[in-house]
Structures are given as C-alpha cells and as structure tokens.
Amino acid sequence: MIHKKLVNFPENFLWGAASAAYQVEGAWDEDGKGPSNWDAYVRIPGTTFKGTNGDVAVDHYHRYKEDVALMAQMGLKAYRFSIAWTRIYPEGSGEVNEAGLKFYDDLINELIKNNVEPIITLYHWDLPQALQEAYGGWESRKIIEDFSNYCVTLFKRFGDRVKYWVSLNEQNIFIMHGYLSGAHPPKVMDCKRMYQANHIASLANAKVIQYFRKVVPNGKIGPSFAYSPAYASSSKPEDVLAYENAEELNSFWWMDVYAWGEYPKAVWNYLEREGLAPTIEDGDRELLKAGIPDFMGVNYYRTTTYEINSLAGVGAGQMNTTGKKGSTPDTGIPGLFKTIRNPNLEATDWDWEIDPIGLRIALRRITCRYRLPILISENGLGAFDTLEEGDVVNDDYRIEFIRRHLEECKKAITDGVDLLGYCVWSFTDLLSWLNGYQKRYGFVYVNRDEESEKDMRRIKKQSYYWYKKVIETNGKEL
Ligand code: NOJ
Numbered sequence: 001m002i003h004k005k006l007v008n009f010p011e012n013f014l015w016g017a018a019s020a021a022y023q024v025e026g027a028w029d030e031d032g033k034g035p036s037n038w039d040a041y042v043r044i045p046g047t048t049f050k051g052t053n054g055d056v057a058v059d060h061y062h063r064y065k066e067d068v069a070l071m072a073q074m075g076l077k078a079y080r081f082s083i084a085w086t087r088i089y090p091e092g093s094g095e096v097n098e099a100g101l102k103f104y105d106d107l108i109n110e111l112i113k114n115n116v117e118p119i120i121t122l123y124h125w126d127l128p129q130a131l132q133e134a135y136g137g138w139e140s141r142k143i144i145e146d147f148s149n150y151c152v153t154l155f156k157r158f159g160d161r162v163k164y165w166v167s168l169n170e171q172n173i174f175i176m177h178g179y180l181s182g183a184h185p186p187k188v189m190d191c192k193r194m195y196q197a198n199h200i201a202s203l204a205n206a207k208v209i210q211y212f213r214k215v216v217p218n219g220k221i222g223p224s225f226a227y228s229p230a231y232a233s234s235s236k237p238e239d240v241l242a243y244e245n246a247e248e249l250n251s252f253w254w255m256d257v258y259a260w261g262e263y264p265k266a267v268w269n270y271l272e273r274e275g276l277a278p279t280i281e282d283g284d285r286e287l288l289k290a291g292i293p294d295f296m297g298v299n300y301y302r303t304t305t306y307e308i309n310s311l312a313g314v315g316a317g318q319m320n321t322t323g324k325k326g327s328t329p330d331t332g333i334p335g336l337f338k339t340i341r342n343p344n345l346e347a348t349d350w351d352w353e354i355d356p357i358g359l360r361i362a363l364r365r366i367t368c369r370y371r372l373p374i375l376i377s378e379n380g381l382g383a384f385d386t387l388e389e390g391d392v393v394n395d396d397y398r399i400e401f402i403r404r405h406l407e408e409c410k411k412a413i414t415d416g417v418d419l420l421g422y423c424v425w426s427f428t429d430l431l432s433w434l435n436g437y438q439k440r441y442g443f444v445y446v447n448r449d450e451e452s453e454k455d456m457r458r459i460k461k462q463s464y465y466w467y468k469k470v471i472e473t474n475g476k477e478l
Contacts, residue, residue: 001411001415003411003414003415005414006410006411006413006414007410007413007414008410008413008474008475008476009409009410009413009419009474009475010413010419011474013077013419013420013421013422013474013475014077014078014117014119014164014375014420014421014422014423015075015076015077015078015421015422015467015470015471015474015475016076016077016078016079016080016117016119016421016422016423016424017071017076017078017079017080017423017424017425017426017427017443018079018080018081018119018377018378018423018424018425018426018427019060019079019080019081019082019426019427019428019430020081020082020121020124020125020126020169020430021081021082021083021084021087021124021126022036022038022054022057022082022084022124022125022126022431023054023057023058023426023430023431023432023433024057024058024060024081024426024428024430024431025054025057025059025060025061025084026054026055026056026057026058026059026060026061026062027056027059027061027062028054028055028056030061031087031097031099031100031103032087032090032097032099032100033084033086033087033090033097033100034086034089034090034091034092034128034129034130035086035128035129035130036084036085036086036126036127036128036129037125037126037127037128037129037132037137037185037186038054038125038126038185039053039054039055039086039126039129040129040132040185041184041185041186041187042054044187047187047434048433048434048436049321049322049434049435049436049438049450050436050450050451052431052436052437052450053431054431056453057430057431058428058429058430058431058446058448058456059456060428061103063456063458064106064107064110065110066458067427067428067444067458068107068110068111068114068116069114070427070428070444070458070460070464071111071114071116071427072114072115072116073468074443074464074467074468074471075468075471075472076116076427076471077115077116077117077421077471078116078117078118078119078164078421078423079111079116079117079118079119079427080119080120080121080166080377080423081107081118081119081120081121082120082121082122082123082124082126082166082169083104083120083121083122083154084100084126085123085126085127085128085150086100086126086128086129087099087100087101087103087104088100088101088150088153088154089128089146089149089150089153090128090130091128091130091131092127092128092130092131092134092146092150093131093146093149093150096153101153101157104120104154104158105157105158108158108161108162109161112161117163117164118158118161118162118164119162119164119165119166119375119377119423120154120158120162120164120165120166121165121166121169121224121377122150122151122154122165122166122167122168122208123147123167123168123169124169125169125170125174125184127185131143131146132185132186136186137186137197138175138178138179138197138198138200138201138204139193139196139197139200140200141200141203143200143204144200144203144204144207147204147207147208148204148207148208148211151167151208151211151212152208152211152215155211155212155215155216155219156215159215159216159219162219163218163219163220164219164220164221164375164420165212165216165219165220165221165222166221166222166223166224166297166375166377167205167208167209167221167222167223167293168201168204168205168223168224169223169224169299169377170224170225170226170299171198171201171202171205171223171225171254172225172226172250172251172253172254173226175194175197175198175201176194178194178197179193179194179197179198180194180316181316183434184433184434191276192275192276195271195276195277195278196278196279198254198278199278199279199280199284202254202257202258202288203284203287203288205223205258205291206261206287206288206290206291207287207291208221208291209221209290209291209292209293210287210290210291220294220295220420221293221294221295222258222293222294222295222296222297222372222375223254223258223293223296223297224297224298224299224375224377224378225251225254225255225258225296225297225298225299226299226301227251227255227298227299227300227362227366228250228251228300228301228302228303228304229247229251229303229304229358229361229362229365230243230246230247230250230251230303230304230305230306231243231303231304231305231306231342231358232305232306232307233305233306233307233340233342234307236308238307238308239306239307239308241308242306242307242308242309242336242337242338243306243337245266245267245306245336245337246304246306246336246337248264248266248267249267249270249333249336249337250304252264252267252369253267255296255366255369255370257288258292258293258296259292259293259296259369259370259372260289260292260370261285261288261289261290261291261292262285262288262289270336293372294372294373295372295373295374295375295420296366296370296372296373296374296375297374297375297376297377298362298363298366298374298375298376298377298378299376299377299378299379299425300358300359300362300376300378300379300405301352301378301379301380302352302353302354302355302358303342303345303353303355303358303361303362304339304353305339305340305341305342305353306332306337306338306339306340307337307338307340308337308338309332309333309334309335309336309337309338310334310335311334311335312334313332313334313335313338314330314331314332314334314338315331315332315333315334316331317329317330317331320350320351321350321434321435323349323350323384323435323438323439324349325347325348325349325350325351326351327351328351341353342355348381348382348383349382349383349384350382350435350439352382354381354401356401356404356405356407356408357408359376359379359405359408359409359412360408360409360411360412360415363376363409363412363415363417363419364412364415364417367412367415367416367417367418372418373418373419373420374417374418374419374420375419375420375421375423376409376419376421376422376423377423378423378424378425379402379405379422379423379424379425380398380401380402380424380425380426380441381397381398381401381402381441382432382435382439382440382441383395383397383398383439383440383441384438384439384440385429385440385445385461387445387447387459391459392462393445393459393460393461393462394461394462395461395462395463396462398461398463399462399463399466402424402463402466402467403466403478406422406470406475406478407478409422409475410475410478424441424443424467425441426441426442426443427442427443427444428442428443428444428445428446428458429441429442429444429445429446430442430446436449436450437449437450438450442461443460443461443463443464443467444458444459444460444461444464445458445459445460445461446458446459447459
C-alpha cells in the first residue's frame with residue numbers, strides 16, 4: 001500500500017530505549033547478588049569475544065542516576081530495563097534480598113521523578129546459576145514455581161508504579177542458543193532437549209501472566225519475541241514453501257503459543273515424526289491458553305531470506321561474532337529450508353540485513369495473525385563507532401537506520417497497526433553478550449573497550465540529539 005497521507009504517532013506513544021541487567025549493570029557480586037548462568041558461562045575460556053564479561057559492564061549499577069539524567073535531558077518517555085533475578089533471589093528461590101529490591105526501587109523512582117515511564121523485563125537471560133545446578137534450569141518444571149515466585153515478588157513491590165512489563169525476552173534466542181547451537185549457557189547442543197526446555201519456558205511465561213492479572217490488574221504484560229520475518233528467495237513455489245516452513249518453525253512456533261496457546265500444525269507434525277516434539281502433560285494446553293498477553297513485544301533487527309533445501313542439504317552454521325563482514329555461512333535444516341543472502345539488502349558488519357520495510361512487514365503480519373497491540377521492544381544498529389576529538393561521535397549511519405525504521409512504523413500505523421511504543425536498543429553502549437564492547441548500539445557512547453574499562457564516561461552521540469528532536473515533535477520530524 002502506498003499511502004497518500006500518513007497518520008502520525010499517537011499522542012501517548014512510548015518513545016523509548018532499552019537495556020538488560022547483565023549488559024549494563026556490572027556489580028556482579030555486590031550487595032548480596034548471587035551468580036547467574038552468564039556469570040559462570042563467561043568464565044569458560046573461548047566463549048565470548050576477547051573473553052569479555054559483564055562483571056563491570058558499563059557500571060550502570062553505580063551510575064544509574066547519571067544515566068537517568070541523560071534520559072531526562074533527552075526527553076525520553078520510556079526506559080525498558082531488566083531485573084537481575086539473582087539480585088532479588090541470589091539462589092533463585094528462598095530468601096529475598098532486600099538490597100536487590102532496593103536498587104530497582106531507587107531506579108524506578110528516579111525514572112518516575114524524571115518523567116520516564118519504566119518498562120520492566122522480568123527475564124533477560126540471566127538465570128540464577130543455583131537453579132541451573134539444582135535442577136537444570138529451564139529443563140525442569142520446577143522452574144515454573146521459582147520463576148513465578150520471583151515475578152510475583154516484583155509485581156507486589158513495583159506493580160503500584162510500573163504499568164508495562166515484558167515477561168521473557170527473546171525466548172526463541174535464549175532457548176535456541178542455549179540448547180541447540182550451544183553458543184549461550186548452558187551450552188547444550190540437543191534438539192530434543194531444546195524443544196522440551198522451550199515448552200517449559202512457555203508454561204512459565206503463561207503462568208506469570210496468570211499471576212500478573214491477579215496482582216497488577218491494571219498493568220499490561222507481554223513477551224518480547226525476536227522476530228526476523230522470513231522472505232522467499234524467489235517466486236519458485238519450492239522457495240515459497242521453504243519460506244512458509246521457516247516462518248512456522250522459527251516464528252509461529254513461539255508467537256502462536258503466546259497469542260493462542262497452540263503450536264502450529266505442520267511443524268508440530270514434523271517434530272513429532274522426528275521424535276523432537278515436547279512432552280505435553282495434562283493441564284499444559286489449558287495453562288498456555290490462560291496466559292495470553294496484552295501485547296506482543298517485538299525485537300526487530302532484520303529479515304531472513306530462504307530457499308529450498310534438499311534432504312541432503314546444509315545444516316546448522318556459526319554466528320558472526322567478530323564484525324568481519326561476510327563471514328556468516330548459510331545455514332539450514334535439511335528438507336525444510338536454507339538461508340541465502342538477500343541481494344536487495346545491505347548488511348551490517350555483523351551480516352545482519354538492514355531492512356526497514358521488513359519492520360512494517362513484521363508489524364503487519366503480527367497484526368493480521370494475532371490482532372494484538374505491539375510494542376517494539378528493541379530495534380537498533382550495532383556498529384563500530386569512532387570517538388573523535390572533542391568527544392564527538394558522528395553516528396549518522398545510526399540516525400539513518402532508526403529514521404528509516406520509524407518511517408515504516410508510521411506507514412504501519414497508517415495500515416492499522418496498534419503500536420504502543422518504540423524502544424531503541426540501546427540507551428547507552430553496553431556489553432553485547434558474545435560480541436564484546438566493539439558492537440555499539442547506544443545513543444550514549446561509553447568510553448571503555450574490551451581491553452580497558454578506561455573512565456567509562458558518557459558521551460552523547462549525534463543520534464542522541466536527533467532522537468531528542470524526534471521525541472519533541474512526536475515523530476512529525478524524522
Ligand atoms: C536482542 C537482545 O535482547 C539484546 O540483549 C541484544 O544485545 C540485542 N538483541 C542485540 O543483539
């Protein structure tokens with residue numbers, strides 16, 4: 001659809017930015033915090049880029065007031081951050097750590113004082129290591145109770161001040177990397193275990209939504225799904241079918257469960273035949289159907305293009321964690337699909353296709369299939385930034401990236417998408433899990449790198465000033 005006139009962003013639109021505890025906080029063992037699976041994982045040699053870890057990260061734990069002040073100066077309307085489970089329950093369950101609750105209490109109050117709406121993510125990948133060791137974390141149904149208990153503690157403590165909540169962040173990513181590629185903790189490479197752990201995570205997600213309704217009746221909750229819409233490489237029906245396979249296996253497998261409490265049919269049958277489908281126990285289906293979210297959170301970075309893959313075709317491959325452009329091999333599942341570079345799109349240095357229209361397609365597909373409001377809980381550009389003389393960072397490429405994505409949001413709103421907000425990943429630079437500190441996303445440059453913590457001073461990039469203007473004009477000036 002080419003619209004003659006575009007509808008503007010709604011008045012109460014959540015112009016936001018996001019982060020995650022492990023990636024920004026540091027203070028990994030302070031004030032009673034217990035170790036998480038990531039605290040343990042990064043200590044295994046060879047797991048992360050140049051051996052980086054989040055022990056100090058960008059020291060947000062100690063500098064949160066300075067960071068919130070920068071948000072306030074920008075006029076930011078919403079800040080999405082995650083809570084480290086191990087600050088609240090150092091062992092995952094048992095006795096609550098008041099110092100951990102206090103940190104987030106202070107952060108929330110500071111945000112509210114500065115007119116920034118807090119959006120809490122309950123789980124952004126940092127599982128208590130104690131639960132990993134006690135019963136295998138997401139592989140045991142025991143986690144449903146422990147996760148619920150932790151979440152209810154947060155609902156009770158912060159539910160009076162926090163309206164928007166994200167349940168699981170990128171369940172598809174932490175489960176696939178944790179249990180299939182082995183690139184994340186607990187470093188398992190087993191497809192059967194992956195689908196089982198995923199099912200348990202879905203049950204936990206539904207359960208906390210059920211509790212949320214009771215404890216925070218006026219709040220809004222939803223998961224954040226890492227959605228990379230699938231394209232067919234050509235109009236050849238075989239390629240279109242490959243795209244359908246990919247969309248169902250990589251996306252509907254999660255989103256159908258969130259929105260409908262049901263697994264998609266063709267992939268379910270395929271996994272059952274392969275002996276990979278999860279075990280469904282009595283009451284599971286009912287629970288999934290009882291935990292429907294208020295909105296779909298979407299983390300959008302890219303689209304992926306697929307073509308037919310024979311039964312003898314390519315399988316799993318490696319991620320690009322170095323920033324060496326063009327180093328990602330094609331991957332696939334024999335008999336289902338394989339990825340192919342889209343010749344119509346430019347890519348980032350980490351080989352992520354840049355596709356603003358793909359965001360509109362994502363929003364349209366979700367709206368068409370699920371009719372849920374959408375929160376863009378992440379979108380942004382990971383790039384090498386250069387700190388120039390006089391503390392200047394000219395990230396015009398980031399401005400261009402976000403501007404083009406926002407234009408597509410406007411078109412999607414005109415299409416009829418109910419868009420609640422847009423959170424740029426990320427507010428400050430941060431630790432990019434496996435990619436160290438060189439892959440920068442922030443509006444605010446943090447002066448540190450893999451080799452040295454330096455002074456970690458905060459420096460506003462050009463994109464900071466640009467986004468400030470966007471917020472001031474409510475997106476009329478992009
Ligand atoms: C998604 C994840 O939620 C976030 O933690 C990560 O750093 C960004 N994507 C960028 O890769």
